[in-house]
Amino acid sequence: QKEVEQNSGPLSVPEGAIASLNCTYSDRGSQSFFWYRQYSGKSPELIMFIYSNGDKEDGRFTAQLNKASQYVSLLIRDSQPSDSATYLCAVNMEYGNKLVFGAGTILRVKS
Amino acid sequence: EAGVAQSPRYKIIEKRQSVAFWCNPISGHATLYWYQQILGQGPKLLIQFQNNGVVDDSQLPKDRFSAERLKGVDSTLKIQPAKLEDSAVYLCASSLVGGAADEQFFGPGTRLTVL
Numbered sequence: 001q002k003e004v005e006q007n008s009g010p011l012s013v014p015e016g017a018i019a020s021l022n023c024t025y026s027d028r029g030s031q032s033f034f035w036y037r038q039y040s041g042k043s044p045e046l047i048m049f050i051y052s053n054g055d056k057e058d059g060r061f062t063a064q065l066n067k068a069s070q071y072v073s074l075l076i077r078d079s080q081p082s083d084s085a086t087y088l089c090a091v092n093m094e095y096g097n098k099l100v101f102g103a104g105t106i107l108r109v110k111s
Numbered sequence: 112e113a114g115v116a117q118s119p120r121y122k123i124i125e126k127r128q129s130v131a132f133w134c135n136p137i138s139g140h141a142t143l144y145w146y147q148q149i150l151g152q153g154p155k156l157l158i159q160f161q162n163n164g165v166v167d168d169s170q171l172p173k174d175r176f177s178a179e180r181l182k183g184v185d186s187t188l189k190i191q192p193a194k195l196e197d198s199a200v201y202l203c204a205s206s207l208v209g210g211a212a213d214e215q216f217f218g219p220g221t222r223l224t225v226l
Contacts (some may be wrong), residue, residue, distance in 0.1 A: 088153050103152050
């Protein structure tokens with residue numbers, strides 16, 4: 001079992017729709033969770049982080065965390081073509097206190 | 112505020128050659144990370160420094176990879192000798208204190224091609 005799993009996609013959504021990106025993790029003791037966006041040929045940039053169960057909203061982005069199910073998701077409302085990128089889920093593992101990344105989900109927003 | 116700087120941006124070498132990458136973190140950041148990102152995969156942590164001490168190098172192939180962070184600021188990552196499977200983007204990141212909630216800021220990366 002991979003430590004952090006994401007569907008590789010590509011996930012295609014029309015402009016203006018909601019994009020839903022999912023991530024599961026193996027370490028039940030993990031406490032902090034991050035979503036990074038990576039444009040092709042560029043380095044990752046942080047979009048959101050979440051520590052507590054429930055939802056956290058920031059503009060068009062909402063992160064959702066369910067520690068019991070070891071599941072974290074990212075919703076992007078009113079998707080724009082500029083949102084087309086790879087979205088990386090990263091989990092700070094309790095053991096070793098290090099960030100482990102998933103392989104990423106490719107999102108394509110079609111205008 | 113200047114971001115994380117890396118050089119070179121691109122490097123092409125033959126297998127069995129050596130190569131070195133340089134990273135300058137954001138000023139004041141105590142923690143520095145080196146990641147390897149193979150095409151189609153997420154970044155994989157190679158080594159983490161806290162100031163000039165190593166916190167984690169469990170995934171660093173120590174028979175060929177080495178890294179140092181002199182004076183707790185700049186860092187270099189070296190590969191000697193390189194293998195074909197080392198072709199990847201090498202990302203340097205830094206964070207303020209290295210805690211579990213710390214945001215990591217990434218540099219532009221060095222794309223290494225081993226022929």
